Amino acid sequence: MMKWNLYSRGDKIFAIAVSVLIGMFTVATLYPFIYIAAVSFSSGFAAQSGKVVFMPIDATIEAYGYIINDPKFWRSYGNTFIYTIGGTIMSMLFIIPGAYALSRPQLKGRRFFNLFIAFTMWFNAGLIPFFLNMRDLGLLDSMFGIIIAFAVNAFNIILLRNFFEAIPQSFEEAARMDGANDFQVLWKVYVPLSKPAIATITLFCIVSRWNGFFWAMVLLQSEEKIPLQVFLRHTIANLSDNDEFAILQTAAGFSAETVTAAIIVCSIIPVLIVYPFIQKYFEKGILLGGVKE
Amino acid sequence: MAEEHTTAAGQPIQEAVIEAQEAQRMPPNDGRWTRLFDHFKREWQIYAMLLPTIIWFLVFLYKPMYGLQIAFKDYSIFRGVANSPWIGLEHFQTLFSNDQFLRAIGNTIKISALNLIFGFPAPIILALMFNEVLHASYKRTAQTIVYLPHFISSVIIAGIVITAFSPTAGIVNTIIGWFGLDPVYFLTQPQWFRPIFVGTGIWQEAGFGSIVFLAAIAGVNPSLYESAVVDGANRWQMMWKITIPSILPTILIMLIIRIGNVMEVSFELVILLYQPATYETADVVNTWIYRQGLQSGQYDLAAAGGLFNAFVAFVLVMTANTLSRRYSRTSLW
Numbered sequence: 014m015m016k017w018n019l020y021s022r023g024d025k026i027f028a029i030a031v032s033v034l035i036g037m038f039t040v041a042t043l044y045p046f047i048y049i050a051a052v053s054f055s056s057g058f059a060a061q062s063g064k065v066v067f068m069p070i071d072a073t074i075e076a077y078g079y080i081i082n083d084p085k086f087w088r089s090y091g092n093t094f095i096y097t098i099g100g101t102i103m104s105m106l107f108i109i110p111g112a113y114a115l116s117r118p119q120l121k122g123r124r125f126f127n128l129f130i131a132f133t134m135w136f137n138a139g140l141i142p143f144f145l146n147m148r149d150l151g152l153l154d155s156m157f158g159i160i161i162a163f164a165v166n167a168f169n170i171i172l173l174r175n176f177f178e179a180i181p182q183s184f185e186e187a188a189r190m191d192g193a194n195d196f197q198v199l200w201k202v203y204v205p206l207s208k209p210a211i212a213t214i215t216l217f218c219i220v221s222r223w224n225g226f227f228w229a230m231v232l233l234q235s236e237e238k239i240p241l242q243v244f245l246r247h248t249i250a251n252l253s254d255n256d257e258f259a260i261l262q263t264a265a266g267f268s269a270e271t272v273t274a275a276i277i278v279c280s281i282i283p284v285l286i287v288y289p290f291i292q293k294y295f296e297k298g299i300l301l302g303g304v305k306e
Numbered sequence: 307m308a309e310e311h312t313t314a315a316g317q318p319i320q321e322a323v324i325e326a327q328e329a330q331r332m333p334p335n336d337g338r339w340t341r342l343f344d345h346f347k348r349e350w351q352i353y354a355m356l357l358p359t360i361i362w363f364l365v366f367l368y369k370p371m372y373g374l375q376i377a378f379k380d381y382s383i384f385r386g387v388a389n390s391p392w393i394g395l396e397h398f399q400t401l402f403s404n405d406q407f408l409r410a411i412g413n414t415i416k417i418s419a420l421n422l423i424f425g426f427p428a429p430i431i432l433a434l435m436f437n438e439v440l441h442a443s444y445k446r447t448a449q450t451i452v453y454l455p456h457f458i459s460s461v462i463i464a465g466i467v468i469t470a471f472s473p474t475a476g477i478v479n480t481i482i483g484w485f486g487l488d489p490v491y492f493l494t495q496p497q498w499f500r501p502i503f504v505g506t507g508i509w510q511e512a513g514f515g516s517i518v519f520l521a522a523i524a525g526v527n528p529s530l531y532e533s534a535v536v537d538g539a540n541r542w543q544m545m546w547k548i549t550i551p552s553i554l555p556t557i558l559i560m561l562i563i564r565i566g567n568v569m570e571v572s573f574e575l576v577i578l579l580y581q582p583a584t585y586e587t588a589d590v591v592n593t594w595i596y597r598q599g600l601q602s603g604q605y606d607l608a609a610a611g612g613l614f615n616a617f618v619a620f621v622l623v624m625t626a627n628t629l630s631r632r633y634s635r636t637s638l639w
Binding site: 039 | 358371472623
């Protein structure tokens with residue numbers, strides 16, 4: 014990249030204009046979050062009458078008080094942690110050994126197995142057959158069902174396989190000399206050398222588990238099993254025409270809007286906490302995923 | 307002691323001779339099976355590692371493909387997939403005389419077209435702009451922020467949209483009110499659904515989508531810019547004459563992927579944002595399948611709709627790939 018003082022006057026104007034546009038787009042991206050945070054800390058009356066623009070109006074934490082007293086909120090929050098941690102571990106148990114096996118040149122039928130996996134990226138059976146299959150497997154309304162059924166996807170396996178393939182054979186020779194078997198070679202040589210790729214996949218798994226909504230809504234019937242996203246959806250859909258809540262909110266300082274906003278804030282916070290770690294890896298991760306096959 | 311004769315591998319000759327005789331006595335076929343047996347005995351561990359993944363794909367992705375046959379059957383829960391009677395193409399005839407399904411196809415194509423026209427160039431423009439920003443930490447901060455919405459769940463995105471566009475409480479109507487205009491209940495009006503949906507998609511994905519193009523830009527040969535500077539080109543000319551032509555293959559690949567996904571409007575967000583009042587413009591194929599199959603229990607008809615959808619998507623991606631390979635020598639595979 015050239016130095017600023019080498020720029021002509023036109024180039025300088027161009028660079029400044031672009032920087033301003035980028036700044037505007039960045040503010041536009043950020044604003045909805047600021048707005049929601051402001052609504053969550055405003056009084057129910059101020060939120061309902063559309064007074065909130067940038068800062069909380071009649072600042073209060075009543076909406077947060079309402080949700081932390083709701084056992085369903087905590088229950089669903091806990092469930093989301095179970096799905097996220099359990100699901101991510103399950104994914105790793107399949108993906109790491111599977112990708113290692115597919116990266117071995119001596120694997121017989123390697124081309125076939127690779128195609129077998131890659132094919133699912135181009136064609137899948139769709140919602141209904143998947144749902145009926147889950148029902149036939151007895152995995153409806155099952156927390157384990159959610160954890161196992163979304164554990165693997167072709168993209169992650171191929172991404173890690175490509176990474177393993179790029180590791181020179183010479184790295185494992187020393188371990189082989191010491192009589193290490195494949196499990197040991199994978200664990201002691203390949204996994205430590207593939208930390209960036211594994212971290213990327215782990216973080217993608219965590220985010221997709223944390224955000225998972227549709228299938229949790231379709232497959233889970235019991236209220237005590239639903240994750241936070243489904244709870245949030247129920248809240249948004251039901252709060253505004255819930256009579257009991259209407260009576261509550263007139264007495265208190267919150268409203269459907271502020272409670273919804275407060276739940277949104279609570280469910281974004283963990284994402285914001287892991288985001289710096291994700292960011293370190295995902296740019297590389299996406300480029301690793303220059304999926305061949 | 308007699309001198310030991312050894313082969314190149316250091317094996318006593320006698321042993322080698324015996325082995326060779328042994329090998330000759332065995333029919334060649336047996337040799338292959340023995341070698342295969344030895345191979346599995348030596349390498350069983352990698353097959354053991356692969357097995358769970360293969361089983362997972364069979365159970366969760368390939369078995370549903372077998373279940374797809376209900377699109378051609380009169381499926382009943384009690385008879386199951388295999389025992390339900392075949393009825394040929396009846397479901398497909400029903401589909402194509404079903405106004406709602408046809409409307410859903412139309413809506414899917416219209417929303418995808420809007421996504422392609424407005425949503426596809428957005429990350430490219432953003433990446434080109436990021437490339438012109440000189441201040442490193444300003445650029446870094448802006449990137450950190452614009453990538454963020456990608457990691458937010460669609461439920462939250464929908465929650466934000468619903469709050470922001472609410473007729474009484476929402477910021478959008480507050481702003482409209484400043485200009486003395488009457489509030490609009492955006493989410494109940496069919497004509498507003500697509501602009502809101504496509505706009506939300508750009509807000510959520512444009513930043514993250516720019517990563518791929520930024521990587522392509524980073525790969526452009528710096529000497530091209532150096533010689534352009536010698537020739538007296540300005541940044542604007544370099545962008546058009548060097549950067550854009552250099553990243554064209556990446557743009558084409560992303561376009562192929564986009565075209566292949568024309569039938570896959572992010573229906574999760576549609577489900578969260580639409581309501582019966584806006585079905586007219588909002589109902590896409592996958593939401594129709596969801597309502598018809600999972601809510602009304604017409605599994606076979608809905609599966610037929612899904613198969614049609616998957617088939618169209620498959621044809622689209624193949625066509626886009628072939629055209630791209632023919633005209634630009636860039637292709638996905």
